Amino acid sequence: MNTAHGPYLISSTGIYHGKRIKYHNRYVDQFLGIYYAEIPKSLKKPIKKRFNYTIQNATKFSPYCMQSIMMAENLSYGSFVMQQSFNDNCLSLNIYRADLRHGEERKAIMLFSHGGSNQLGGGSLFDGSILASEGDIIVITMNFRLNYHGFLSSGDSRVRGNYGLWDQLLAVEWIYENAHLFGGDPHRIVLAGHSAGAGNVMLIPASPYCRGMVKRVISQSGTGLAPWSINRNPFKLLERFSQDFNCVRSDEQEMFNCVYQLLENSNGDIYRLHLSLNIADDNPYPVIDYDFINDTIENVLQSDVYKNVDFLTGVTLNEGLYFAEYHIKHLLNGLSNQSLSMGKAPLREKRSIIFPNSTAIIAPDITFTTNLENDKRLKEISEQSASTEQLASSLNVSILLERFVKVNYIERYIDANFQHGKCFMDKVKKKYELSANKDVTTRLKLYIDLVSDLMFNFHMVRCLNLRAMVPKINSTNYAYVYAHRPTFKVKSAFRDQKLLPDAVGHFAELDYVFGVPLARNYSRIHRNVNMSFYNYTSDEINFSRKIIRYWSNFIKTGNPNLNPSFPDKVDVEWKSYTNKNHDYLYFQLNNIHNEISYFDSMYDFWLKCFQIEDQGGCTKGKIRKHLALFLFICSSIFILTISYLIWKYFQMKKKRTIIRS
Template sequence: MEKVKILLAVVLSLGMASAASLGVVQTEGGSVQGRNIPLRLFRSVDVFKGIPFAAQPGTFEKPKPHPGWDGVLKATKFAQRCLQMSMFQTSSFGSEDCLHLNIWVPQGRQVSSNLPVMIWFYGGGFMVGGSMGANFLNNYLYSGQEIADKGDVIVVSVGYRVGTLGFLSTGDSNLPGNYGLWDQHAAIAWVHRNIRSFGGDPSNVTIFGESAGGASVNFQMLSPHNKGLFNRAISQSGVAFCPWAFSRNPRKIAVKVAVKVGCPTDDRMVDCLKSTDAATLCMASPLVRPSSPDHPGVENLSLSPVVDGDFLPDLPSNLFQNAADIDYLIGVNNMDGHLFTSKDIPSFGDKNQDTPVEDLRRLLAAYTKEKGQAGLEVAFTEYSSNWGSEPSQETIKRTVVDIGTDYIFLVPIQTAIHLHTANARSGRTFSYLLSEPSLMAGPGKPYHDWTGTDHADDLQYVFGKPFTTPSAYGDRHRDLSGYMISYWTNFAKTGNPNKGNLVVPVIWPECTSNGYQFLDINAKMNETSTGQEMRSRFVRLWNSTLPALPSHHDTDAL
C-alpha cells in the first residue's frame, strides 16, 4: 500500500510539473517573471504580482507611461495599495507609487494562448480599497485563481487612486478630478497592449467590478477614451447613477480640504493643494461621520467622479451611445442596502429591539429631502401600502432594508439597464438579482433570519471562496459559486452568460426593452428563477413620481 502511495505522489508531482508555464514574459516595460502554482494533474496557474502599468503619478495629474526597468522584474509580491485612510480614519497607509496590476493565467498541457481577459476593479466608495494582498485579516478576497482556473480566462486586478488623491475636483479645468478613473483607463490600455504576451486575446476583454468598482466599470463604458479597448462589462452593485457615485458639486469638498490643510480658497488654492504633501491631503479627506436616520451613511461618500469635460464629457445619462456595442451584465443584491441602513438606524440591527416607524420615516425623509414633506408622504405611502393596520417588526425592518436597497443601489441600476438597452446597437444586456440568504443570518447569528444578500456578499461567490476555504461554507455555497463563475466567464468569452465552456443551471434571458427580463440568482435555482420589470413600482416612484414633485428648496446635493 505504501508503495502505491509513493508511486501516486510521484505521478502527481510529475503531472503537475508537466503543466505548462509562461516563464519569463516580455512586456513594454521590460521582462517579468511570476510564479507557477500547480493545481492538479496537467493544470497550474501562472501568477504575476505587482507589475507596474504606469509611473508613480504626480499629485492631481493623469498617469504617465512607466519608464521601464532593466533585468527581469520578479513579479512575486503584491505592490502597496494606493495611499488611503485607515479604517479608523486616524492614520494613512499605502503608497503614491501604486499603479500596479496582478495577472492570473491558467495553464494546461500547452502554454495558454488567445484566452479571454477579465480586468477587476475593487470597491470602497472611491475612498478606500485595494486588490494588493489581504483585504481583511489574512483573507485575500480578490485572488483571481479560482475564476482563471474554472473559467479558463486570464484575470487581471489593478490599483487605482482613491480619496482626495483620486477624486478631488474643483469642478473646472484647474483641478478636473477623475484621476482614479484615468488610472483604471491606463490599466485597461496597458492590458490591451501587453496581454498577448501572457496568452490573452486583446480583442476579447471584459472589465468587471463591485460597488465603486461596478460604478467605475460603468464610467469606463461611457468614456470616449476607451473606444476599442474592451468589449464587455460587468457591474455588480454599482453604476454611475448611484447617489454616492457621482458628484455634482465637487468644489464644495475641495474648499473644505483646502481649509483643512491650510491652503487659501481663492485662485491660489489649486497650486497650494498640488504642493501639499500627499499623506496630508489623504488625511484631509472628509471624515465619515457616524450615521443616523437624519444623516444616512451614504451621504458620507463625498469624493467621486465628476463631469470633467474630458474623461466624462457630459452627464452619464447622455453618454450611453459610447456603450452601444458593449455587452453589459449588471445586477444588484436583494438586500444591498442592509449594511447601510443597519448603521443608519441602530435599533434595526438588534434582534431584540423594535425599530420605531418614526425612524423609518426619518430615513425616508433624508432620502427625499429635496421634495420636502410632500415627497416624504408620497414615498411613505408607497412603501407602507401593504402593511395593514398593525405592521409586524419584521415588516417594518424589511421595509427599511427595501428603502435603502432601492435608493442606494437597485433603482439607479435599473436606470443604467434602461439606458443601455435603449442605446444598444450590437451590445446585449443581462440583468440579475442575487437573492442567496446571508451567511450571517439565522439562530445564534447576528442578522435576522430573513436577511438575504447583503452588500459585498456576492464577492465571495464570484471569487470562488467556497472552494478555497471549504470549511467555512456548505455545498449550496459551492453550487452558487460555481454558477456565478460559469455565468460570468461564459459572458466574458461570448457575450452571453449561457454560452461558453461551462454548463449553467438556468437559461438567463437577455434583458430587452420588451419586458426588462432578469435572472434571480441563488443556490436553489429552477425554471421559475426569471422575472421582469424588477420592483417596477419603486423604480417608478424614484425615477418618475418624486422627480415630478416641485423641489422643496435648492440643496447642495453631493
C-alpha cells in the same frame, strides 16, 4: 513563457518573473505587483511606465494606494481580508492566468475594479486564481488612486479630478497593448467592478479616450447612474478639504497651491487625521469634467459609444442592509440628515458599513505625527463615536427600531435625498412604512427596501431600460438578483439578533464569483489574502461553480449561456433583458430561475417621483400642467378661429362667383 524556474512575462514595461500554483489538475500563473503607470505629481494624470531592463520579481503584491490608515487596518471586504502597506508609487496590477495549452485561442480578460467607495481597498484584496482556472480566462486586479489623491476636483480645469479613472484607463491601455504577450485577447477585454468599482467600469467605456478597447462590462451592486457614482458639487468638497487643513486663502490659486503641497507631501498621517476629524459626509467621487467624461451617462448609454458594449448587471436581495443599519444606529445619536444621504455615510463610520468585519473605528492608543490644532474636535468626535456604538450595543434592535420610528425616519430620509420630497412623501410612506402596528421585522425590511431601491435598484433598472431602448443595438443586456445569504460572518445586529438571519446584503455574491467555496482544493493560495475557509456545503461549492460558469461564459462571448469550449448547456438559460421582456436570473441556492419584471412596479413608482423632482416640485409641476392646458386651449381656439375665417373667406368668394355668373 514558462521555464523550469517559473513563468516569465515580457511586456512594454519590462520582463517579469512570476510564480506558478496548482489548482486541481491545472496550473495557474500569477504575475503580481506589475507597475503599469507612474504618478508624475499629485492631482495630475498618470503617465506610462518606462521600460525596465532588469528582470523584475512579480511574486509579491505592491503597496496599496494612499488611503486612510485607520480604515484600512484589518481591512475586510466580505470574506476577503488583508493588511497592506501604502505608498504613492502604487499603480500596479496582478495577473492570474490559467495555464496556456498548445494551440488554444487567446483567452478573454477580466479586469476587476474593487469597491470601497473609491476611498479604500486595493487589487490584491481579490485572488483571481480560482476564477481564472475554473473559467479558463485571465483575471486581472488593479490598484488606482483613491480618496483625495484620486478624485478631488474643483469642478473646472484648475483641478479636473477623475485621476483614479485615468489610472484605470491606463491599466486598460496597458492590457490592450500587452495582451498578446501573455496569452490574452485584446479584443475581449471585460471590465468588471463591484459597488463604487461598478460605477467606475461603466464610466471608463464612456470616455472618448477609451476608443473601443472595452468589449463588455460587468457591473455588480452599482452603476454609473447611481446617485453616489458622480459628484455633482465637487468645489464644495474641495473648499471643505481646504478649511479642515488650513488651506483657505483669499486668493484661490494660493488655496490650490496649498492643497497641492499637502497631498504631495502626505505620508499616511493625513488620512489618519482625515478620518478622525470627519472631513466630509460626502466623499470625493468622479465628476463630469468634460475631458475624461464629456456628457451625461444617460446620454452616453444611448449613444454609439455603448452600442457595441455587452452589459451584465445585478444586485443582491437586500443591498441596503448595512446602510440601513447605519442609519438606525446613528440617527438616534443626533446625527444630521446629511448622514442619511444615499451612500454618503460619514467616513469615520463608513468602515463598519463597507467592511463590517472591522473593529473599533477610533482606537485609544493612536498617535499622530501631523501637527494637530484640533485636539478638542478629535476628542469630541471620538466621544460621539464611542457614545453611538455604546447606544447601539446596549439596546436590542427592536428597541432601536421603535425609537427610529419615532424620529420620522421616512421623512428624514426623503428630505436628505430630495429637494422636493414633500410632493410625494405620503406615497413613499404608504409604500415603505405601512402601519406603525406592523411588527419590527416587517418595518425593518421595508426600510431596507427603501434604502436598497434608492441607492441601487432603481438606477440599475434605469440603466437597463435606457440601453434596451437603443435602436439597432449590437450588444447584449443581462440582469440578475442574488439571493443566497453569505456564509462568511458579517457583523450585523439585524442578523445576529435573528431579525433578518437570511438577509443578503452588499458584497454577498463576491466569494462565489471568485470561487472561495472551492478554496479547500486550493492548497497553495496566497496567504496574504484570507479566503477564509468557511464551512461551505457541497451545494454551495456547486453553486459557486455555476456562477463562475455564467460569468466566464459572458466574459468570453457576451452570452452567459454560451461557451464554445464546453458545448454542454448551462442548467438554466439566462434570458436577456430587452425592451419588451424585463428578465432577471434569480440566484438562489438549488433554485436558480428566471424572474420576469421583478423590479417593474418599484421602478414605475420612483420614476414618477424623480420626474416630480426634475420638474422642480409639485407646485411647478402643477403650474406647468395648467400652463400646458392653457396653451392647448388657446392654440385650439386660434386654430378653430383661423379655420373658420378661411372657411368664411371661401364661402364669400363662392357667392361672388355665383352672383357674377
